[in-house]
Amino acid sequence: MATPTMDKVEAEASASPYITVTFRIRRFNPEVSAEASWEDFRLEIDPKERVLDGLHKIKWELDGTLTFRRSCAHGICGSDAMRINGKNRLACKTLIKDIGPEKPITVEPIKGLAVHKDLIVDMEPFFQSYREVMPFLVTSGNEPTRERLQSAKDRERFDDTTKCILCAACTSSCPVFWNDGQYFGPAAIVNAHRFIFDSRDEAGDQRLEILGGQDGVWRCRTTFNCTDACPRGIEVTKAIQEVKRALITRRF
Structure with missing residues (x-):
């Protein structure tokens, strides 16, 4: 060799x-x-x-x-x-x-x-905030016999916030959350946004009531840390601002 x-x-x-x-x-x-x-x-x-x-x-x-x-x-x-x-x-x-x-x-x-x-x-505080914003579809009446139809335009309204994977990258990048763990944090607000602006949902007012409290969206200081940190490219700060606007106008 x-x-x-x-x-x-x-x-x-x-x-x-x-x-x-x-x-x-x-x-x-x-x-x-x-x-x-x-x-x-x-x-x-x-x-x-x-x-x-x-x-x-x-x-x-x-x-x-x-x-x-x-x-x-x-x-x-x-x-x-x-x-x-x-x-x-x-x-x-x-x-x-x-x-x-x-x-x-x-x-x-x-x-x-x-x-x-x-x-x-310890992810429990993060998931507790997530649970409190009711991250599920709420409807009234009898159980439907077929799927609830929705237009492409209505679906597009909340498309961005459906991408959340609950990694906590946005919430744990927020200086307000660092200083006060009672703040709901960006991820919880993003997941509330996903249902507040869903045309099939009927609990938007309830979620806005939850997020309008002292630990809700008004704690946000718009530093854009959350948007920068999101690995899915969600416009987190924009979603928070839209929830703030909905609280003021009650239009969603």
Whole structure:
């Protein structure tokens, strides 16, 4: 068998798609310490891989105690929202090459919610706000014998807010929510919007009454953090403003 030349070995090495990346992860384990700390992990990874792939590599090959949520890994379930390089993102949609892999990639839990362990936060306050805005179709009368028809124009009215995947990226990017967890937050308002402007629904006034209180839409300071953070491209701030307008005019 011929021995490969040094030039060939170097050429193959230079052709490798892998680069060395440092993941700087905020770790927290209440069973070990009451304080969080940062821990660095160096790994070889293809820059076209996602941050979620890097986290998997760390957990499966370097430290099995690393804890984070993920499910579908395709930007649909919303489970893996976290702060990556200081911005709320889905780890499964964030490519290594797009976030400056030449510097340490910082990964930490989303803000405004209590941390259980490492990158996992307590989502119950978030879902409680979601439940309170009645995120379901409300109608009266007998159960229909066929589907409720709706025009394309009426459907278009709330099309944008149907895209929410409840990842909490928008709510946990909101400075008002950081300072006061009683605020419903952008995601709950977005999901209320989805039904307030649905022509088939009959509970718009009830939802507006809920959102018109002291913890509702008037707490919004229009910083656009929520719109910037949404991985689905929802115009969150616009939806909040439309709910405010509906509260004033009672037209929806």
